[in-house]
Amino acid sequence: MAPRRPDSPRRSLWQWLGSALLTVSAILGAVAIVTVAVCAVFGLRPVVVISGSMEPTLPVGSLVFYRTVPAADVVKGDIVTVPRQDGGTGLITHRVKEVTTKGDVTTLRLKGDANATPDPLPYVVSSVGSFVGVIPVAGTIALAARTPLGIAAVATYVAALVAVIVFGRRRPAARKRRQAGHLPAE
Template identity: 80%
Template sequence: MARRRSEPPRRSVWKLLGSLLLTFSAVVGVIAIVAVAVCAIFGLRPVVVISGSMEPELPVGSMVFYRTVPAKDVAVGDIVTVPRSDGAAGLITHRVKQATTKDGVTTLRLKGDANATEDPLPYVVTSVGEFVGRIPLAGTIALAARTPLGIAAVATYVAALIAVIVFGRRRPQPGSRTRGRRRAVPRAAAD
């Protein structure tokens, strides 16, 4: 009597979908933890580019990272992030065109690379955010996740993840008592 070849276990659509969602979630989670750790260790802060004033160097939707340094340490040509000088809320990330320091206070003249003229008002600062790097499109994703549609998308994703975990579990067949145990395979009798 020949041995029956064991068939590979069939994976249900729920299990496959659950596996994909869990793997994706784990990868995104690890990336998020590493990003937060790197920012904390190196003192980096993220900002999102929302205008085209620094294109092509900093495209709209990029996430820019900066670290705080004394304003006296910046040089002409550096890209810096500073509070707006017109009293409005928010930050400006532009290139330094002129820097003068007097009595520990630095006055900067800034200009966006895509702008025809310098910013109209000078920036009087003691510290600035010095540009460290950028991740294209990361800012767009971060901003989208904060909108009502983005929050609904994240909630739907979490609900789908929970559904595939719950419904993807293997259910015992009625009348089956061997769940989780191996069945003995009959051996051929030796002559």
């Protein structure tokens, strides 16, 4: 590490905080942009794991990515995401235990890895979400950001970022006057 030049000004707490917040924001922004771009280019869709039926393969709070494929392409052992068949809303992500195709109709029997028995109802589908990958914990963060507390946390972060940017900048004119000896050092 190079020694600090005697004529270079010391960085204030605001500048350090601003630098850290800007760096974290840039990294998070880049990750978000890359994730959205990859999903768009490769036709991926995200879904959050909200139950432990697929643990340890897919832990609760994971963000799972899937690609829509014809149901006839599915084989036993694949992990798929399908609409619930029990009248509930939402999706189910389980492992395929049995595939039956008759003409254009494909029926799947699914089972969660952590479940003792297969799902009670068969899934009659023409297409499924075929598992592509998983990011542990990312789903928890995504869901938390949608709660009132999460929204407040994001708003606080943005406000802190704006405050650091606005109040943490040294004014070039003030710096020049300070260097000329007209203003006291901070």
